[in-house]
Amino acid sequence: MRPVPIAIVVALASRAFAGGADFQPPPANDGGKDIVITTEGERSTRNIAVLASIAGAGALLGGVGLYFHLDARSAADQVSADQPTGQPWTPADQTAYDRAHSSSVKAAVFYSLGGAALIGAVVGLIVTAPSSETTVIHPHRGTATFAPAPGGAVVGGVWSF
Amino acid sequence: MRALALAALAACTPDIAQGAYLCGPDMACPDGQTCNGPDGTCVVASAAQPFACDPSVLHEPDDNPGEAFALPALGCPSAPLEVMGCLADGDPANWVSFQTPADCSDTELALSVTYPIAFESLALQLDEPLIAVDGACKQPPASSGNAARCISMMLAAGQTYQLAILPNGDDCAGDCAYNRYTLQVQLTAP
Numbered sequence: 001m002r003p004v005p006i007a008i009v010v011a012l013a014s015r016a017f018a019g020g021a022d023f024q025p026p027p028a029n030d031g032g033k034d035i036v037i038t039t040e041g042e043r044s045t046r047n048i049a050v051l052a053s054i055a056g057a058g059a060l061l062g063g064v065g066l067y068f069h070l071d072a073r074s075a076a077d078q079v080s081a082d083q084p085t086g087q088p089w090t091p092a093d094q095t096a097y098d099r100a101h102s103s104s105v106k107a108a109v110f111y112s113l114g115g116a117a118l119i120g121a122v123v124g125l126i127v128t129a130p131s132s133e134t135t136v137i138h139p140h141r142g143t144a145t146f147a148p149a150p151g152g153a154v155v156g157g158v159w160s161f
Numbered sequence: 162m163r164a165l166a167l168a169a170l171a172a173c174t175p176d177i178a179q180g181a182y183l184c185g186p187d188m189a190c191p192d193g194q195t196c197n198g199p200d201g202t203c204v205v206a207s208a209a210q211p212f213a214c215d216p217s218v219l220h221e222p223d224d225n226p227g228e229a230f231a232l233p234a235l236g237c238p239s240a241p242l243e244v245m246g247c248l249a250d251g252d253p254a255n256w257v258s259f260q261t262p263a264d265c266s267d268t269e270l271a272l273s274v275t276y277p278i279a280f281e282s283l284a285l286q287l288d289e290p291l292i293a294v295d296g297a298c299k300q301p302p303a304s305s306g307n308a309a310r311c312i313s314m315m316l317a318a319g320q321t322y323q324l325a326i327l328p329n330g331d332d333c334a335g336d337c338a339y340n341r342y343t344l345q346v347q348l349t350a351p
Contacts, residue, residue: 072173079191081181088278088306089185089203097175097191104173 035137041130051124058117065110072103179204183306184279187333196337201279201306212280212339214247220255226288226323229256232346237265237318239348247341248283248328255326259346263319271347272312274326275302280340284329285310288322315351 078096145156177191182203188196190203197204198212220230232242246255261268274295276283285295295310302309316322324344332338 069173076173076175080176082178083181085181088183089189089191094189100173100175107173
């Protein structure tokens with residue numbers, strides 16, 4: 001007996017296969033298997049620019065804080081002593097002491113501002129994260145089609161959703 | 162590594178142990194420390210003692226030439242004679258007298274007074290009426306916590322001279338109008 005050629009055609013009209021979509025195997029369903037399509041949201045260029053600017057500002061402020069921190073440490077090292085130096089406390093020492101204190105305060109302020117900006121950027125990154133879109137298709141039970149064709153037949157299915 | 166980084170971050174404020182520094186001019190000390198009167202070092206305020214003259218170096222009354230404290234006889238030339246002294250709060254002057262040997266044809270006097278810079282600055286004045294006042298010394302004092310003033314001049318042989326150690330301002334606006342000092346007297350043959 002000669003074999004009969006059979007063609008199976010399945011057509012799905014959907015954006016499920018567009019770029020970025022996640023196609024999951026459909027779960028069991030009374031009317032057929034669900035088709036779940038998850039489309040990841042995309043962050044806008046403006047959003048990225050704003051968040052990058054905030055993070056950059058935070059890094060910049062942190063850098064300024066680091067500058068004052070190093071300056072404070074340098075000044076502190078000039079006058080710090082845990083043993084008798086045999087030297088009198090001079091106006092120059094007082095100037096270095098005051099500079100250490102002043103730069104230390106400035107370092108703390110800039111570190112705080114920079115840290116706040118970085119935290120703000122992270123929070124913004126989380127808050128403004130674009131939501132993904134999930135589409136669930138509940139297909140009804142398909143209807144088989146069969147059409148004779150020259151030299152064989154075409155077998156297909158028709159679903160609606 | 163993390164500990165090192167934390168230590169580097171923390172070490173930006175001065176850490177000064179008490180006694181690490183001598184008092185600066187006008188009893189200057191780091192914040193949180195006070196000038197200790199007995200030794201002129203910077204200590205925490207609770208440990209600071211007030212300035213007081215050692216009674217053993219006082220020769221009061223010696224506030225005018227007529228009451229001058231007489232120094233021991235000097236040779237010709239003499240070894241450096243060091244005399245400790247103290248100008249108490251409000252003391253107008255300490256006068257001392259000395260005599261040049263009669264057998265010296267020419268005598269060069271080398272006088273210096275060395276005192277802590279923490280308290281009132283001092284000056285030297287030779288004789289009344291005035292013969293000489295002090296000037297800068299050729300040699301700086303050994304300790305940078307001290308200042309010194311000097312007189313160097315020729316004196317006649319066999320004469321008695323009076324020397325005054327006087328307050329010279331810089332007295333913390335009156336709060337440190339006192340000081341201790343070391344007077345050095347030497348006669349040399351030029």
